[in-house]
Amino acid sequence: MIVATLGPEGNNHVLVLRRYLDARGLADAQVRLFEDFHAMFAALVAGEVDRVLQCTAHFSHADCVGRYMHRAFPVDAFVAGSHPLVLLARCDVATPRQVARQPATRYYTDLSGFSEEIDAPTTVAVAEGLLEGRFEAGICARQTLEDHPDKLRLVEDLGPALDVWVLYGTEPLANDSPLLI
Numbered sequence: 001m002i003v004a005t006l007g008p009e010g011n012n013h014v015l016v017l018r019r020y021l022d023a024r025g026l027a028d029a030q031v032r033l034f035e036d037f038h039a040m041f042a043a044l045v046a047g048e049v050d051r052v053l054q055c056t057a058h059f060s061h062a063d064c065v066g067r068y069m070h071r072a073f074p075v076d077a078f079v080a081g082s083h084p085l086v087l088l089a090r091c092d093v094a095t096p097r098q099v100a101r102q103p104a105t106r107y108y109t110d111l112s113g114f115s116e117e118i119d120a121p122t123t124v125a126v127a128e129g130l131l132e133g134r135f136e137a138g139i140c141a142r143q144t145l146e147d148h149p150d151k152l153r154l155v156e157d158l159g160p161a162l163d164v165w166v167l168y169g170t171e172p173l174a175n176d177s178p179l180l181i
Helices: 012-023 037-045 061-067 123-132 142-147
Strands: 002-006 030-034 051-055 073-081 085-090 098-101 116-119 137-141 152-159 162-169
Touching (some): 002 037, 030 037, 037 061, 123 137, 123 142
Parallel strands (some): 002 030
């Protein structure tokens, strides 16, 4: 079985997919990472992957559900927590004016103190941008601070996000599935 989700390695989609595979006894499944969900769903309906995992909080979720209706079907759903999240700032920026965030995280805390909000595709991209000096502040995994305490400082601890996740396949659930009500 080939299960696809959003890359890169280290993001919440990969974390939750690996937890899911372990919990369902599918640790031998092959994981394939994609840069965007449209390519991933296209691979699903083309038979190149067997399943797609998507967080319902991801900004592309509604578009994918509509675009692939009658071709990609929810086959499992569950709730899972993300990496613990934090709002960080670079140590060399006393008062950050800009904040980077993945669109799904934009309401996780009050960002009104920043004059500019920058969209990033993933929290991993936010962390990379902070470390490369492209962003002054950003929402990303707490592990980023733990790995780089000399470069980054904690502004606010946000904890993990608890989200609904959906696994898609190309065959609809049977009418007697316990997931259907």
